[in-house]
Amino acid sequence: MGCPSIPAVIIAAAVVLLTGGSLGMYLANLHRSGQPIRLRTTAGSTGEPEHLLWARPGIVRRQLAERLGIGGLAIAVALGSIVLWSDVGRIDNAILALARADAERLSPTLPEDLDSADVRARAAAADELKAFITAGSANPDGRFAIASIYDLRYRLVAATIAPDQGDLVSTLAFPRHRGPGSAKAWHIMRIVSGQVYLQVTTPLRRPDGVQSGWFEGVYHLPGPILARVVMAELHTTLLVIVAVLATTALLYPVIAGLNHGLVARSQALLQANLGTLEALGSAIAKRDSDTNSHNYRVALIAVRLAETLRLPREQMRALIKGAFLHDLGKLAIPDAVLRKPARLGEEEFAIMKTHVAHGLDIVNQLGWLADAADVVGCHHEWFDGTGYPRGLKGEEIPLVARVFAIADVFDALTSRRPYKTPFPLEKAVELLEQGRGTHFDPRLLDVLLRMAPQLYAELAGREDPALESELHTVTQTYFAETVFG
Numbered sequence: 001m002g003c004p005s006i007p008a009v010i011i012a013a014a015v016v017l018l019t020g021g022s023l024g025m026y027l028a029n030l031h032r033s034g035q036p037i038r039l040r041t042t043a044g045s046t047g048e049p050e051h052l053l054w055a056r057p058g059i060v061r062r063q064l065a066e067r068l069g070i071g072g073l074a075i076a077v078a079l080g081s082i083v084l085w086s087d088v089g090r091i092d093n094a095i096l097a098l099a100r101a102d103a104e105r106l107s108p109t110l111p112e113d114l115d116s117a118d119v120r121a122r123a124a125a126a127d128e129l130k131a132f133i134t135a136g137s138a139n140p141d142g143r144f145a146i147a148s149i150y151d152l153r154y155r156l157v158a159a160t161i162a163p164d165q166g167d168l169v170s171t172l173a174f175p176r177h178r179g180p181g182s183a184k185a186w187h188i189m190r191i192v193s194g195q196v197y198l199q200v201t202t203p204l205r206r207p208d209g210v211q212s213g214w215f216e217g218v219y220h221l222p223g224p225i226l227a228r229v230v231m232a233e234l235h236t237t238l239l240v241i242v243a244v245l246a247t248t249a250l251l252y253p254v255i256a257g258l259n260h261g262l263v264a265r266s267q268a269l270l271q272a273n274l275g276t277l278e279a280l281g282s283a284i285a286k287r288d289s290d291t292n293s294h295n296y297r298v299a300l301i302a303v304r305l306a307e308t309l310r311l312p313r314e315q316m317r318a319l320i321k322g323a324f325l326h327d328l329g330k331l332a333i334p335d336a337v338l339r340k341p342a343r344l345g346e347e348e349f350a351i352m353k354t355h356v357a358h359g360l361d362i363v364n365q366l367g368w369l370a371d372a373a374d375v376v377g378c379h380h381e382w383f384d385g386t387g388y389p390r391g392l393k394g395e396e397i398p399l400v401a402r403v404f405a406i407a408d409v410f411d412a413l414t415s416r417r418p419y420k421t422p423f424p425l426e427k428a429v430e431l432l433e434q435g436r437g438t439h440f441d442p443r444l445l446d447v448l449l450r451m452a453p454q455l456y457a458e459l460a461g462r463e464d465p466a467l468e469s470e471l472h473t474v475t476q477t478y479f480a481e482t483v484f485g
Contacts (some may be wrong), residue, residue, distance in 0.1 A: 096187050100202050103215040106132045107204045114151040114204070114213035125149055126158035133162050145197070146218040148267045149204070155212060196221040270479060273368055278475075280322030284331060287338070293413060293463040299323035301455055302407035303474055305448055309403070314371075316478045319400045322375020327405065329376070346447030356380060356389050374398035379405050384438045394441075401425060402441045406448050409435070414460040425456045 109128045129147055136143035148159040149476045155160045198216055204213045285292035302323050307317055330338055333355050337348045344352060359376040363369040378392060380403035385393030413428040423431070429452055436442050448455075459467075 019072070043444070077084055096122055096200065097200065100200065100221070102132075102136065103200070103202050103217065106215065107212070108207060110149065110204060110212070112206045112212055114149065114157050115153065117151070117157060122157055126160065129158045130160045133160050136162075144217040145220045148216045150214040150216065152211065152213055156202070157213065274475060274479060277321060277324050277369075280328060284325075286328050287330065293467060294415065295324055296467045297415065297459050298326075298404075298408050298411045299458055299463060299471055300467075300474065301411055302404050304451065304455065305407055306400070306403050306445070308447055308451065309444070311399070311403075313478060314399055318371040318374060319404060320475055320478060321369055321372035322379070322400060323407075325359065325363060325369065326375050326379050326408070327355060327359070327373050328362055329355035329360070332358040353380070353388050374400050375404045377401075379408060381405070382439045383441050386438070397441075402444055406432070406440050406444055410448065410452070410455070411459075414456055416461060422461050425460075426450065428452070 110125050110473075111117050114125070117125065129149055133144055133147055142161070145162045146160075149157040151157055172374060187198045190197045190199075197220055199216070199218050201214060203211045203218045204215050206212050247360065281295040282292040285295045299320055302319055303316065306319055311319070333352060337344065337351050340348065355375055360373055362373050363376050374397075377389070378397050380393040381390065381397045383389035383394060383397070383402070385391050410428065410432065411429055413423045416422050416427070427450060432440065432445060432449065432452075436445055
């Protein structure tokens with residue numbers, strides 16, 4: 001098969017690029033204009049949230065449309081390219097068939113034995129070839145502009161050029177006198193100034209079918225004929241693309257309908273998981289201090305710090321889970337130790353430290369909570385390696401655990417505990433500074449200290465119902481995308 005570099009390739013490529021580019025930019029603009037999922041609440045008389053509503057109810061439909069659009073376009077381009085390539089091959093073969101048909105009409109007029117043709121036979125062959133070229137000039141559907149006859153050993157017998165194609169040889173730069181080495185035809189295509197030319201070599205045969213020599217010529221297909229062929233093939237290619245995209249569009253409502261129930265169930269499952277997460281955290285916090293406000297505050301402080309650090313959203317979710325469950329293992333600690341209002345003794349502190357292992361035992365059994373293990377297992381590690389349970393040091397401590405450790409201590413310093421009263425902001429900052437490089441990552445501590453005045457004003461010691469509402473909104477914001485993708 002010859003080279004398929006004909007105008008059909010250029011035209012179809014332009015159509016595909018324009019269509020794909022336009023749709024791609026549209027989807028990219030949609031993606032850029034889409035903000036992170038936000039939530040709004042409807043409040044009851046107590047100010048507590050009764051319902052959490054998705055602020056963008058069409059997000060699933062939009063994402064489905066985007067993905068179907070991209071998938072449909074990819075399939076359309078792939079199938080369209082395959083069809084186009086196949087069509088180009090058919091165009092190529094159709095042109096070759098026209099050229100070979102013309103050459104076959106010449107065969108019966110030539111001497112049967114070109115290998116032993118004398119001067120007179122060669123002159124007669126030249127006359128026939130010239131008449132053949134002249135007659136072809138009147139054919140509007142294509143003609144040979146250059147023609148040569150060779151014997152079986154590929155020696156030139158006769159050659160001629162159409163009167164109006166004198167400079168064609170140098171313009172086309174075709175390789176000349178290429179012996180095929182077999183009884184099969186071959187051809188090379190060239191496009192010059194929008195005109196298609198084929199150098200064709202095909203066997204010449206006597207009436208009894210025995211090969212007598214070779215015909216070599218340059219066949220010219222006029223522009224209007226080529227345009228009609230190309231447009232017909234391009235029409236087929238475009239129909240394939242349109243059919244695929246139309247099928248994709250028809251699939252959208254079907255898939256959207258099926259997806260609606262799945263999304264609703266996924267949302268319900270997410271709400272159940274988050275409810276379980278909050279209930280576990282609440283049970284731990286209330287057993288420890290008769291209130292779950294510490295979990296709410298420390299989670300909000302940790303999230304604010306992590307947002308300033310621009311942590312990835314998957315780490316934000318791990319941090320939120322860990323904030324709720326960091327003291328999960330305290331469920332296994334005796335009340336005499338857990339609720340002791342005074343400083344713990346050495347043996348009591350050894351018992352208290354086991355809450356980390358107990359917490360890891362629980363979260364590692366639940367796949368959905370497994371990413372909380374970094375916070376649960378490492379929030380008592382110190383930056384200088386003197387913490388517990390593993391004595392991790394520096395960046396060996398997971399980032400979310402280092403973030404949480406600072407948030408946890410900041411809340412502990414600025415809120416009431418069974419063994420202490422809240423410290424003012426200045427005292428809390430002073431105590432945090434004492435832990436720089438020992439307890440805390442200095443880089444993270446610097447960020448928190450810049451935020452400390454605002455965090456203290458908004459969250460220090462708070463236990464009001466609005467605190468829970470704020471945390472619900474933050475939690476749902478980061479976990480909603482696990483439903484919507």
